[in-house]
Amino acid sequence: MEWIERAPAKINLTLDVLFKRDDNYHELEMIMSSVDLADHLTFTPLDEDTVEVFTNKAFLPVDRRNHVHQAAKLIKKEYDIQTGIRIEIDKKIPVAAGLGGGSTDAAATLRALNRIWNLNLSTDQLIEYGMRIGTDVPHSIIGGTAFVSGRGESVRPIAPVPPCWIVLAKPRLSVSTKAVFRALEVEQLSYKPTSRIVERAIEANDYEGMVQNLGNALEYVTFQRHPQLAQLKERMLRYGMDGVTMSGSGPTIIGFSQNYSRAKRVYNSLRGFCEEVYITRTIKNE
Template sequence: MEIMEKAPAKINLGLDIMGKRLDGYHELSMIMVSVDLNDYVILSELPDGRIEFESNSHRMPHNHKNDVYKAVRLVKERYGITAGVKIRLEKTIPICAGLGGGSSDAAATLRALNQLWDLRLSKEELIDLAFEIGSDVPYCLEGGCAWIGGKGEVVELLPTKLSSWVVLVKPKFGVSTRTIFKEIEPETISRVDIDGLKAAILADDYEGMLASMGNSLEDITIKKRPFIQKIKDKMLEAGADVALMTGSGPTVFALCPTEKRANRVMNSMKGFCQEVYKVRLLS
């Protein structure tokens, strides 16, 4: 039997760092939404216990350093699975881009393994597994539009009818999330009105959403990579309603109310950066 799961990218409509926890993690308050830029994870069982991994991306490590492999090994060890699995990862989402590609791939792998081995894991059990892999993986199990709190393990889905065209621009360089989080100073970091953003989304108030969006990590990442600010400025000049870095960067996204406007922003960026995508929100 072969199982295929779609793994959509995500963007952060809002990302706020509330402070440092006693356990060393940062207290997060974020609103994420999926977009229709997708990887695909294809799994089939092997009889001899091996984990066999292949991908169309030459940048993906074929061992425990990638989150798909981590997910398989974790499930095998936790539930005493003696069978092996062959994994094919079809990558479209850029790597080290702030788009949650690795987390979404891991979540898709957990969903696929639950089917492949008929584990019948509950939502809570999947979330526990997901958080052991990474803080964004619990959200990626369901995707859509959601508020995320705690260390990333608290996920509240937000029903909304908001829709928008999205232009994603990924510069040539990547950014290490771990490096950016090491430089957070909770007392001085920019804050984001996540409560206001959440209220606007639940009210399907597009203008209110735009007014409340923000990313506490922008100042840190842009200081290291000023080119990100140039991307933001150029997208706004081309007619974007808002331009914001997603996650720890470096990808910047623009929201546009119409496809015509999105095409204008996309065309203005194509000569500026090589990786430019026009997608839709999957709320």
């Protein structure tokens, strides 16, 4: 028997860095939302005591470097599972894009194995395991739109994003999240946190208030290293998107519009400038 699990990408409407903690991690506040761009994972139980991971992207590792492999091995070890699992990843989310592709695949693995192996784990337990794999995993376990804080472990669902179209544009470059945070000097940030403002706007179904306060504290570092991303953001604004920001540590730039024809026009204009461009929408909370 096979199980299929959908793993949606996430976007950051905001990413606020408040301070550097005593444990050398940064205290964050973020508004994150799942979008209708997703990987699909197929799970097949095996009699052999093994974890097998396959993917349609030849360049992706399928060993312990892969978040899916880590999640499956973690659960097997924690609960002394003596049988195995084969996991096939149909990858649609751009890799190393700031869209949480590896994290959402890990979250899908935790959700699926919880059912397949009849573990009856609570959401809080799944989040605890997810944090051992990556800080974006907890949000991906819950999904939808949420206020996320701490290192990413605190996820509080909020109202859905007001109806709109979202254009995602990922240039052909990779950004190291660890390197961006290492280079970030919080005391030099002129960026003012906006997560709570955007939360209030979303709860009030105030689209204008939402798009006017999008923001990402990491743009300061990522744009310095990759000026073409700042140019891409300006281009999307010039083309008519209502609001534009960077997702995660980049490099994906995301733009919002309530007008589909305008979003489609921006999508078409960017395709000659950017290799991976998508139009999507947010997914409502379950």
